Amino acid sequence: MDNCKLCKSRLANKTGSHLIPHFLLKRIDNEIGKPERNKELGFTIGELETTSYYGQSVLPEKLNEIYGELSDDEIAKNSIPLIVDHYFCTDCEKKLSKIESEYAKTLIKKGIDSEIAPEISLLFWISILWRVSISKKQGLILKDKEEELLRRILNKYLNLKIENIDSDSLKKDIECQNLSYRLIRCPDYSKSEATYLFCHPSHKMPYSIILDEYVLFFYFKKGHVDNLIQSFFGFENGLKGTRINTVLVGENKIIYEKKTFKSCLENLVNFITDNRLKKYDWLFDEVHKKMGGQGSQMPALLKQNIVNRLIFDEKQLGRKFTFKSLVIAMYEEMKKYAP
Structure with missing residues (x-):
């Protein structure tokens, strides 16, 4: 068994780890109307083929509707790409879970202000970007030094208790101060429309991710902000000059109307x-x-x-x-x- 990818010191003994937090992932790939765990029923769209996967609690009747009869070999080979085994140790899994639970509270904050401490929101989005990258399966792969930087920050500052996170040191950390992001959200879009996980494979300044009803633009250097405007299905329109989120500034979102958000996602589908x-x-x-x-x-x-x-x-x-x-x-x- 390998060591944990986060702390690198303890054995990676955890199974069933979510690379994308369940509170967001369930809105993308769970069976419609089934928010529980193990109810995944999703599709991965590759360049030449579309593959699919399902959770162990999806009823046989539903599986028969989607697949017809499944062979024993097909059942044995079924795997969910964003749920992994032996990536993390128990402690690091719990630390990631704590930051996810804290950020999940912002789902009800549908205005511009997420009303969350800036260091918490930054750690949350760092954890998403880092986990997507280490999977090497979602198209977005950070440079080695960027991936290691995020790992080092997460390992240093995540804690088993939110109140024990060293916010003062985090805010003074020069490595953290260079990081920033912008966040688009279309509140409640996923209640009535299909959503996606899409990581642009070539965008680096900023790294760009569509995740459910959120769009993340992540910058590793201050000089990258507004230095290059990359086409991202229309989500980049009007982005330049808007406020960035940092470890020192509380998270503000760019709120999209449903019609505009849907139009951009249609551009994604066409792409x-x-x-x-x-x-x-x-x-x-x-x-x-x-x-x-x-x-x-x-x-x-x-x-x-x-x-x-x-x-x-x-x-x-x-x-x-x-x-x-x-x-x-x-x-x-x-x-x-x-x-």
């Missing part, structure tokens, strides 16, 4: 769709060449027929858009052209 189609196009051409087809590109009509077969296939939702379904669709359409 993901376009990226998927580009990857399909590349794959189809590669297969076409390896199969000895004429020219370097698969005929456009054949490509469209493959995509249409995927889209209009009446498979259960959990079976659609997997790589296996893609291979079958290619085979079924390409064999029509066999001599």
Whole structure:
């Protein structure tokens, strides 16, 4: 067993650790109307395929609706990407849980002011960014020195009791003073609309994350603030010049109306769709060449027929858009052209 990724001194004996706090994650990937733990029913959208996962308490009737019959092998291989084993020790898991519970109280604060101590909110968002990065699975990976900086801050200042966090030392810490973030929120958006976790893989100044009804822009240096405006589905519009949150300044949010927030998320969906189609196009051409087809590109009509077969296939939702379904669709359409 490896040592804890946070303290690096105790054994990482904890299982079932959430890389994203449950109070936020349940609003993204839990079964509709089921906020309890182990009720996850989510989808991971990759470049070429969509995979899915489910919690151990999802009823068989629901699983049958989404997947049809599941094999023993499929059940054994099911895993939830944002729940991990043997990352943390018991103490560090409890410390992370404490900061999450404290920040969760701000969910009812739907105005600009989160009404929370600045050092607590900073530690919370640092913990999110750091955990996303160490997973190496969500697209966002910090530079080694940035990841180590956040680990060092969390290990130094998180505590088993919120009241024992050394706020004075934290506020005087030069490393902490360089960090800042902006936060967009659309209160209660997830009560009626689908939300997502999306970490931009190439944005660094700032690092950019969509998480449920929040959008985080995180800066490692003061010189990065407003130095570069990166396109982020429209969320970057109007960002320049707005107040930043630091260890010295209480958290203020930029409040979005539902219509504007939804429009930006639609831009995200369009981006993901376009990226998927580009990857399909590349794959189809590669297969076409390896199969000895004429020219370097698969005929456009054949490509469209493959995509249409995927889209209009009446498979259960959990079976659609997997790589296996893609291979079958290619085979079924390409064999029509066999001599």
